[in-house]
Amino acid sequence: MxxxxxxxxxxxxxxxxxxxxxxxxxxxxxxxxxxxxxxxxxxxxxxxxxxxxxxxxxxxxxxxxxxxxxxxxxxxxxxxxxxxxxxxxxxxxxxQPLTDPSDDDGVVDLRSPQLPDVGQTEALASAMAEAAQELGRQYLEYPGLRRDQYCREAALEWFSGYTISSLITADDLVLTHGGQNGINIVMQCCLRGDRPVVLCEELAYPGFRHAARLNRAEVVSIALDEEGMIPEALDAACRKHGGQIVCITPDAQNPTTARMGSARRNAIAEIARKHDLQIIEDDCYTAPVSGLESLRVIAPERSWHVTSLSKTISAGMRFGIVVAPEGMGEAGRLTAQHSYFGLPRPVTDIVTRLFTSGEAMRLRHAAQDVMSRRLQMVVQAFGDQDVSWQPGLSFVWLRLPLGWRASTFAREAEAEGVLLRSADEYVLQDGHAPNAVRIAMAGGVPEERFQRAIRRLVRLLENPPGDLPI
CATH class of the missing domain: 1.10.10.10 (Winged helix-like DNA-binding domain superfamily/Winged helix DNA-binding domain)
Structure with a gap:
């Protein structure tokens, strides 16, 4: 230096x-x-x-x-x-962008899940046409704090079958421009002081740290195990660094696919109460119903449940939902209004029709079925490789065999026309990246082409470069 x-x-x-x-x-x-x-x-x-x-x-x-x-x-x-x-x-x-879609027809992009078209384009076109027929003065006015009430009431359908569904009302919801915007809104609502601190899993969705940086917050990493965030590590970090928000993905940890058990969830909630932390619960991947209580159920006074339509219906609609803690819905909507006044009326009109017609849930399940078939192909193809996954989830976590380094494997895969994410992209700046990669399901490419891409990865795994240090 x-x-x-x-x-x-x-x-x-x-x-x-x-x-x-x-x-x-x-x-x-x-x-x-x-x-x-x-x-x-x-x-x-x-x-x-x-x-x-x-x-x-x-x-x-x-x-x-x-x-x-x-x-x-x-x-x-x-x-x-x-x-x-x-x-x-x-x-x-x-x-570094959060998303970087590839327009190269010769490349199969497995960095982020790509939705299959299971009827979304037709359903969206129909909803748009219906909304256009009902244009009125409301399109000349600002959205306002309460003018999206009709959409929030319809959006409650998205939580059907989950433990959270019977405990929330439309007044608890904040509508956002997707899940990432929802995370940012929560941080804007909750972070205070000259040096706020956000606590994240040591391997985590990069959007957490980007949102924290935008809000001038320090990010502290918390160790993980096979169930996700370790309670004792969170407690120690709070005593050392303080903190105002902890970001957790309990159902489908991104990128490791870990699922947090009931006892672990309760332990995390107790530590959050002990140190007066707000909780951001990321549920944007909307894994199949597990029956486990969400953190919004366990700690309703401090948990912000964030989800969106991006992983199952439409990423382009930029529609997300934040379930605020009890009594905090108005504060969340006020923060959103100060940021962007509210979602555009065309978006809320279109999405409301998807919810009320039942199309949203039908499309969600149909897309998950396609992703499940792709997931089964990947798991079968990798055979004895060290891969973590969950049924219905749209990505896997592959720990690389001896002879490979994650960054090298990603480069070699790209040379073969396959894009994926190295573990380096999920660690904090001073963190240690494991020797692993995340592979997402590409529902938007033909099945045979997807299979060929997976076979290329298998061939690479079986033939590591002999001159790499081990």
């Missing part, structure tokens, strides 16, 4: 000095003046050079660290993040 004498000019900057310094840090990384790995001046030295207080510099360093621009090493100093690189003048700081 090398040092830098970097000292930006802040005299012409407007606003608080610490924000001016944060902007200068961003620009320094963007232009390449601050290279990855470079050690920045100490807080006191930079404060002296700039003629500001040490507290001003410390606060700017803290914000830039939370954004991922900087890394702080105890006893060694503050460094430009090794994940940073020179950016173009219009290139965003958040470089």
């Amino acid at each position: 090398t040092d830098t004498n970097w000292a930006p000019a802040l005299t012409h900057q407007s606003g608080p000095k610490y924000l001016s310094l944060v902007r200068a840090l961003r620009e320094g990384v963007r232009r390449g003046d601050l290279a990855p790995g470079v050690r920045l001046p100490t807080v006191r030295n930079l404060a002296w050079k700039l003629g500001v207080t040490p507290g001003t510099v410390a606060r700017a360093y803290q914000i830039a660290t939370q954004e991922g621009l900087l890394e702080a090493a105890v006893g060694r100093g503050t460094f430009v993040s090794t994940q940073s690189r020179r950016l173009g003048p219009t290139e965003p700081l958040y470089r």
Whole structure:
């Protein structure tokens, strides 16, 4: 690591000095003046050079660290993040997209589940046509806090058969632009203070940490075992770091496919009460009904249950549902209104028709049936490989055999025309990635083409490169 004498000019900057310094840090990384790995001046030295207080510099360093621009090493100093690189003048700081669909007809994309068309396009076209015939003055008005009541009442159908269904009303629901937007709304509603802390599983859906970063929160990882988040690890992290929100995927942990048992769920809820944590319960993959109580049932006073239509009906509709804790529905809807005023009227009209006609549940089950058949193909093809899965779930977790590294396997698979996700994409910046990959079901490609892609992966698994370190 090398040092830098970097000292930006802040005299012409407007606003608080610490924000001016944060902007200068961003620009320094963007232009390449601050290279990855470079050690920045100490807080006191930079404060002296700039003629500001040490507290001003410390606060700017803290914000830039939370954004991922900087890394702080105890006893060694503050460094430009090794994940940073020179950016173009219009290139965003958040470089890795949550979704990156491939338009190459020669590639089979197994990074995220691709929905089969089991009648969605026809059902959506019909619902759109019906909605168009009833256009009225309501399309000239803002959605408002209560004008989506009709859609929220219809959306209760989505929870039929789950333990949560008899305990919630339309007043508990917040309608969002998909599950990721729902997670962000909950964080906006619950995070407070200069340095909020979000606790996540050590292997977790990347959207959790992206939402936390957008809300200027520090993310702390919690160890997992075969049932998911370990209660004792969560308790220890809360005592060490504090925390305001814990993010959990109890039914279908992403990416490991783990399912949390009843005793574990109750233990997590008790620790959340002990440390006054809000819980984000991610149910966007809507695994088949397990009969286990959701965290919204176990801890209704603090659990935010997030789900969406994206994995079973339509990702393009961008429709999600947050079940707020008891008495918090209005607060959640107010946060959503401050963010985007509410969902567009065409979306709520179309989705309401899907729910009330019964089409939503029919399409959901039909799509899950197709994904289940694809899943069966994958499990049978992998044979004795170390693969974790759940019936009805649209992805598997493959631990690679001796001789393979996850990043190398992903590159070789891409060379074979198959895209998948390495474990590296699910760990925090300072976390340790296991030697594994996540493989999603592609319901949107012909079955034979999907089978060929899986056979290519099997062939790779059986022929690891002999010169890799083990």
